[in-house]
Amino acid sequence: MKSGFVSILGRPNAGKSTLLNSLVGEKVAIVTSKPQTTRNRITGVLEVPAKRKQPTAQIVFVDTPGVHKPGTQLDRRMMQEVYEALETRDIVILLVDASREMQFAEPAELAALDETQVSEAGPEASIDSPTPDLRPKGGSWRSEDEFVLGLVQKLDCPVFLVINKIDLIRREQLLPLIDGLMKQYKFAEVVPISARKRDGLDVLVEKLVEYLPVGERYFPPEQFTDQPERFLVAELIRERILMETGEEVPYAAAVVIEKFEEPPPGPEKAKKPRPLKGGGFAEPKQPLTNISAVIYCEREGQKAILIGKQGAKLKAIGTSARKEIESLLGTRVYLELHVIVEPGWRESRGFIDTLDWRRQLEDMAARQAGEVAEE
């Protein structure tokens, strides 16, 4: 069999998370029309059954935050997530939004930029990368498109150019776009798709499998992500915030699950409907998950917006998030939301650390170990 990691790279809003969800067939990543929705790398696993000459394969897709020029510590952390996803991969997908105009210099101009800007770039022009060779040479930020391309040029693995949102453009617009991009880099394959309409995905998967190395599974076949449910729940709440609020609020909001009480394991067999006095049957009560979450924002004004008149906004966020969470967990959900102001958290490395679910898991394990030791 074949297996490997495929990282999805691109600018904000290219449709990376939509592509991940469409490929995996589950909602593993939240999607909104606002740029910079995704803040950390998200894994989605696809099992590909054997087909014609191809063996069975497991593709581990890694969705990443959109590549953007960092302004805050949070942005830097997001870019670090991108770099980490680029380090551990077998193939990279460069996802491009076909409906957006791109800004590239001519290749000759780019080379010149690389030469001249090495010593000129100020500290804010470069972004922190754990591996020096992935750091932009001189950090040319003439355009984010160029920057993404610069990242790709430093990779030594096959890079697929995947053109997304072809449902938004006319056929005759596609070829010039592909031509222009192919001048910039020698891509292993070029695949036009519509992630939203799931158009072209079969071809994409088939071609990816061709390039994957022979290897065993990284995840059990039935597992589709490594994210714990409580993190998925936090993300679903954040998705609702992104959709229900505007301007700075979505970017200044972070969600942390404080309580996640799952129902006790019930009997395997579904309960029988209970007969009602006046005839008919009452639906058996489904198990209940009890969740409490904190929404952090940076200022009192943002808190006021999040809560809304007489709590209307928070209620709307809670109601729509609860429905999504219920369908994810398959239980009824009691959801409690609190809003807390944490001034300037996007500049605080310590606070940003606490948002990382891998970190949260470690802390929870440490606390549990502490409790056991105390007993």
Ligand SMILES: Nc1nc2c(ncn2[C@@H]2O[C@H](COP(=O)(O)OP(=O)(O)OP(=O)(O)O)[C@@H](O)[C@H]2O)c(=O)[nH]1
């Ligand atoms: N028409 C159309 N819209 C799409 C397609 N794929 C994604 N979108 C839309 O593009 C917007 C951004 O999609 P996301 O999947 O959140 O984009 P992303 O690249 O993950 O964005 P960030 O997480 O912000 O970097 C959403 O409104 C999607 O519905 C597509 O194939 N066609």
Ligand SMILES: [Mg+2]
């Ligand atoms: Mg995304």
